Amino acid sequence: MDWKDYRADEHFVMRDAPTDAKAAREAGLDKQTAAREMEKNIARCAELQDALYADGREGIVIVLQAMDAAGKDSTIKHVLSGMNPQGVSVTSFKQPSKEELAHDYLWRAVRALPERGRIAIFNRSYYEDVLVVDVHDMYKGYRMASRCIDESEEMFFKKRYRQINDFEEYLYENGFRVVKIFLNVSKETQKERFLARIDDETKNWKFSASDLKERAYWDEYMKTYQSVIRATSTKHSPWYVVPADKKWYARYLVSQILLDTLEACRPQYPELPRADRENLAACRASLEAEGGEGAKKEE
Numbered sequence: 001m002d003w004k005d006y007r008a009d010e011h012f013v014m015r016d017a018p019t020d021a022k023a024a025r026e027a028g029l030d031k032q033t034a035a036r037e038m039e040k041n042i043a044r045c046a047e048l049q050d051a052l053y054a055d056g057r058e059g060i061v062i063v064l065q066a067m068d069a070a071g072k073d074s075t076i077k078h079v080l081s082g083m084n085p086q087g088v089s090v091t092s093f094k095q096p097s098k099e100e101l102a103h104d105y106l107w108r109a110v111r112a113l114p115e116r117g118r119i120a121i122f123n124r125s126y127y128e129d130v131l132v133v134d135v136h137d138m139y140k141g142y143r144m145a146s147r148c149i150d151e152s153e154e155m156f157f158k159k160r161y162r163q164i165n166d167f168e169e170y171l172y173e174n175g176f177r178v179v180k181i182f183l184n185v186s187k188e189t190q191k192e193r194f195l196a197r198i199d200d201e202t203k204n205w206k207f208s209a210s211d212l213k214e215r216a217y218w219d220e221y222m223k224t225y226q227s228v229i230r231a232t233s234t235k236h237s238p239w240y241v242v243p244a245d246k247k248w249y250a251r252y253l254v255s256q257i258l259l260d261t262l263e264a265c266r267p268q269y270p271e272l273p274r275a276d277r278e279n280l281a282a283c284r285a286s287l288e289a290e291g292g293e294g295a296k297k298e299e
């Protein structure tokens with residue numbers, strides 16, 4: 001099983017998508033090997049990120065979506081561990097504030113977009129506006145012109161899918177790649193992780209009773225994720241549905257996806273124009289002319 005096999009298309013079927021690491025085991029990939037491979041991927045990502053930053057011609061947005069306790073936070077922590085923090089930003093999209101609700105739904109996402117040369121991680125994203133907002137019919141209470149909300153629910157979200165596809169294509173055409181990852185955890189594993197959060201005092205802060213309320217909508221969420229993923233997995237902005245019951249496997253796959261995205265950018269260190277190179281040589285000569293003991297190598 002290759003990480004590419006987790007790329008979803010318009011025929012994606014949620015109930016066929018694995019949440020476990022069976023495929024890894026069948027391919028002979030165990031926890032230790034995956035951890036080693038992940039370290040290698042992370043080291044390579046760090047090199048490429050450095051070049052991406054220097055190059056400054058492409059930016060990357062990684063969208064992470066998941067049900068609660070799927071491991072978004074710890075995946076971010078692990079996969080970004082080797083990166084230069086100056087080139088990376090992480091934005092968590094929570095329930096919109098009053099100010100955010102008074103704007104179009106992409107407004108806050110636009111404000112969190114990276115500059116070219118940088119990577120932005122979206123911990124949840126504008127996809128919430130076609131997920132939780134659909135599952136709970138939130139849009140019906142929005143203060144918007146009636147022409148925007150009076151149509152059928154199906155039409156409302158169909159339009160949003162189109163808007164999201166247009167937005168991501170626009171970004172691609174302007175030098176940004178948007179890659180979307182759904183961490184696919186099973187309902188059983190979520191239960192185990194919730195129980196651990198309740199039983200372990202150091203994890204209590206991560207649990208909220210409202211997580212249980214959302215869990216009650218599990219089937220509705222799966223149905224909605226399926227239609228969102230089908231409608232918005234495009235050539236330039238694919239969705240990867242990553243099994244997340246085993247964190248080691250999910251992290252390994254996410255590191256592969258990030259590495260592939262960075263490689264696709266083919267970042268190059270900028271080459272200095274001839275005049276600047278000549279200037280460097282002149283600077284070197286002038287430093288050497290200062291005399292003294294010569295340059296000591298820095299540790």
Ligand code: ATP
Binds near residue numbers: 129133
């Ligand atoms: P964690 O629980 O690990 O800290 P989280 O991402 O679940 O991370 P929470 O503060 O628990 O963070 O939840 C954020 C909540 O905000 C989620 O329930 C999400 O569905 C909701 N949310 C995000 N965006 C929107 C939106 N545009 N409209 C309505 N609700 C949203």
Ligand code: MG
Binds near residue numbers: 068211
């Ligand atoms: Mg939460």
